[in-house]
Amino acid sequence: MSQAEGSYYIPHDSRWPVFGIPGMTLLAAGFSVYLNGGDWGVPMMVLGAVITVIMTVMWFRDVVNESVSGKYNAQVDISFRQGMAWFIFSEVMFFGAFFGALFYARVFSIPWLGGGDPATSQYLWDSVVLSWPTAGPGMLDLDYQAMGAWALPTINTLILLTSGVTLTWAHHAIKENHRQKVIIGLALTVALGLLFSSIQAYEYVYAWEDLNLRMDTGIYGSLFYMLTGFHGVHVIVGALTLFVILIRVIKGHFTADDHFGFEAAAWYWHFVDVVWLGLFVFVYLI
Incomplete structure (x- = not known):
């Protein structure tokens, strides 16, 4: 009762x-x-x-x-929604700090140290010209290549965007009490999330061994792995959460009017999608 x-x-x-x-x-x-x-x-x-x-x-x-x-009851449901909203806000601030570090390095630090401001650079790294991506003025002799947007990151972008579509389809299905469609949509979303993680793992191996891009490759290497790595952890957590929701749907825990557990997981997954779009543009594309 x-x-x-x-x-x-x-x-x-x-x-x-x-x-x-x-x-x-x-x-x-x-x-x-x-x-x-x-x-x-x-x-x-x-x-x-x-x-x-x-x-x-x-x-x-x-x-x-x-x-x-x-x-x-309904009052508890409101508390859960507020709590989840604040949690996602904290995640926005978390990734905002790393995007801020990327912005600061590209827009301020690299120009200052690389000749953009002669009044500063002549006392630190005189006659050094830098442009992003770079490991930094003290690591110009490193033999590495930057990770481009094609082909693995582009493929992963399409996979993650598709997972957002399948999850939205499942969300509409649960509102209409189409349980079978919910199960299919969630299963596809989890599978796409795991596929994304697998391709990213392969990308890391390729970057580490073939491009010589490592975590100690200056500012570019550390930011690349910190931003994409933390996002990858969020994808894994999101996929596991959606898998738990899938089990609960199979057990009949949700109804068309009472399914906040599903919605909370969906909010998290869509947040992960949006963060990846930012990463794809600012880390891989430009």
């Missing part, structure tokens, strides 16, 4: 944050140690990832059980 009209469900105290904090701390610390060549980096990352995954699965299980048991 659902909550009475006008009441509000207060979730019980959860023990999962106690496990999540050390898990994510170990994951982040292990990654830092790995980047700095430490032997304990990978074991710390694996341990942190295992703890974080277990915490996430168990916490989501509790929320799903509360939802299907009818404990949430």
Whole structure:
């Protein structure tokens, strides 16, 4: 039986944050140690990832059980929507910081250091002329090639845009109670997301081995991998989230009037699509 009209469900105290904090701390610390060549980096990352995954699965299980048991009402639904909106806003700020670093490097730092401002450059890197993409004035002897927009990034762009279409189709289907269409649309979206990640992994191998484009290839290499890498992580998280939603649709957890879990995952996926368009234009195309 659902909550009475006008009441509000207060979730019980959860023990999962106690496990999540050390898990994510170990994951982040292990990654830092790995980047700095430490032997304990990978074991710390694996341990942190295992703890974080277990915490996430168990916490989501509790929320799903509360939802299907009818404990949430319209007021709780509004809170969920507000929370998801603020979460996506925080993600906008997260990527905005990296896009800001890219903008600053291309528009300000490179011209200042590369002869655009003689009053400055003559005291730092005299007679050095730079243009984007560049590793920076101190790494002009690096033998590497920039990653162009063709062909892998263009193919991935088409794949991700197509996944947005299949997800929108599934969204319209769930509003019309066409469960089979929802399942097909979600399955296609998850498959396209995994295909995107696979092609990006191949792109990284190609860039690392054939183009000699690495994370330590100056400002261009670090920004390339930070921007595309964090986006790739978001694609994987989004695909896993949509897979969970797909399982819930198969189990009949959603109706035409009650499916915010689906909508939240769809918001996240469309956000990932928009971020990729920005990456494609500013990292690969121009």
